[in-house]
Amino acid sequence: MAAVARPDYVKFRREADGGLVYDHENYGYEDASMYEVSDTVIDVLEFVDDQPRSREAVEREFSPAIVETLISRGVLADVE
Amino acid sequence: MSSEPLSAPVTITWEVTLGCNLHCDHCLSGSGPGHQLPNELTTEQAHQFIAELDEMDVFQVNIGGGEPFVRPDMLELLEELTDRNISTCVSTNGTQLDEETLDRVEAMDPLFLQVSMDGLQAENDAIRGEGVYEQVVDALERLEDRDIGTTVNTVVTRQNVDDLPEIYELAEAHGAGLRLNRFRPSGRGEDTWDEFRLTEEQIRWLHGWIEDHPDVRTGDSFFYLNALGEVRNNTLKQCGAGSMTCLVDPAGDVFPCAFTQWDHLASGNVVEDGFQTAWDEIANLRNQIDDHEGCPAVAMGSSDPDGEDPQLRAILSGD
Numbered sequence: 001m002a003a004v005a006r007p008d009y010v011k012f013r014r015e016a017d018g019g020l021v022y023d024h025e026n027y028g029y030e031d032a033s034m035y036e037v038s039d040t041v042i043d044v045l046e047f048v049d050d051q052p053r054s055r056e057a058v059e060r061e062f063s064p065a066i067v068e069t070l071i072s073r074g075v076l077a078d079v080e
Numbered sequence: 081m082s083s084e085p086l087s088a089p090v091t092i093t094w095e096v097t098l099g100c101n102l103h104c105d106h107c108l109s110g111s112g113p114g115h116q117l118p119n120e121l122t123t124e125q126a127h128q129f130i131a132e133l134d135e136m137d138v139f140q141v142n143i144g145g146g147e148p149f150v151r152p153d154m155l156e157l158l159e160e161l162t163d164r165n166i167s168t169c170v171s172t173n174g175t176q177l178d179e180e181t182l183d184r185v186e187a188m189d190p191l192f193l194q195v196s197m198d199g200l201q202a203e204n205d206a207i208r209g210e211g212v213y214e215q216v217v218d219a220l221e222r223l224e225d226r227d228i229g230t231t232v233n234t235v236v237t238r239q240n241v242d243d244l245p246e247i248y249e250l251a252e253a254h255g256a257g258l259r260l261n262r263f264r265p266s267g268r269g270e271d272t273w274d275e276f277r278l279t280e281e282q283i284r285w286l287h288g289w290i291e292d293h294p295d296v297r298t299g300d301s302f303f304y305l306n307a308l309g310e311v312r313n314n315t316l317k318q319c320g321a322g323s324m325t326c327l328v329d330p331a332g333d334v335f336p337c338a339f340t341q342w343d344h345l346a347s348g349n350v351v352e353d354g355f356q357t358a359w360d361e362i363a364n365l366r367n368q369i370d371d372h373e374g375c376p377a378v379a380m381g382s383s384d385p386d387g388e389d390p391q392l393r394a395i396l397s398g399d
Binding site (some may be wrong): 008009011013015016017020022024032034 | 140
């Protein structure tokens, strides 16, 4: 069954207004990437949590388009 | 960013000690042999601080000093940080990296090393001490075979700017990246500001060289303009001191950044007040930080009569 997961190098946290996503995939000293994101992105990341989650379940909870967008931006990854 | 202050910094710099086996002429923290403070965080206090960093969801911790590895408990603290999956970056002078240390560092993830090299042999050793260059090259050779993300860090000065092409090649030959840091008037840099700071001509050459070497890392407001004063990287324009990042000194006092460690900008202590309280207070200090174009720390530290970053002004207006 297809599943999605948050890569180890992606971290996130909720803020008063939306949240932050931190990505150190191409990491160098102080060269990680950080994005301001909407509440929805944080909702998805909290839903997926630390373990792979069925892609179908995430799409049902949110939408296929949101899941696809987050995968294309590297916030989520397809896993077997 | 949102107008709301962040609940926690994205990244912090933690100077874990003012002790160092070297005594560099431009040291931003004024560190050196025997310079340890009597009230530097104990191992237990440091562990408690790390637990609070984790609780606050701080993404990244940059470890500096002094030389971090002169702290006997440094490896233990790095293990604590990485066990909590906090991205950890260690700035080291490269002289304390024996094989046993590297074995333990290699086992940690996510952890990255930044090794200082401030010129080729003549210029590096003039600033950092006789024989240091050879020790750093030796460390880079041994790091080359290790699975440890490594960058060579160069504080660019009037004396070493011409060495950059060869430093770049040397770093590349050892599988390391090159990162440039701006020389700032803090610590012993206040005393050597006029001696080491770049001339306007050198600034313009440097910005052109960086344009030609996009893989050279900068991450600094000084480098967000090109030689013609045009913005080359918008993401670097905003100074994050006190809004996205801060500095924790060896005694646990909190400041906006490593280059603004002045008493009137202190905002609490991680042991006495807790880091969350100190961070929450730092938003008030942000109003005291000069928000002129460029680096507020340089503007304040260089005592510029107009309260501006004079080197950025040179790029922007040719003054």
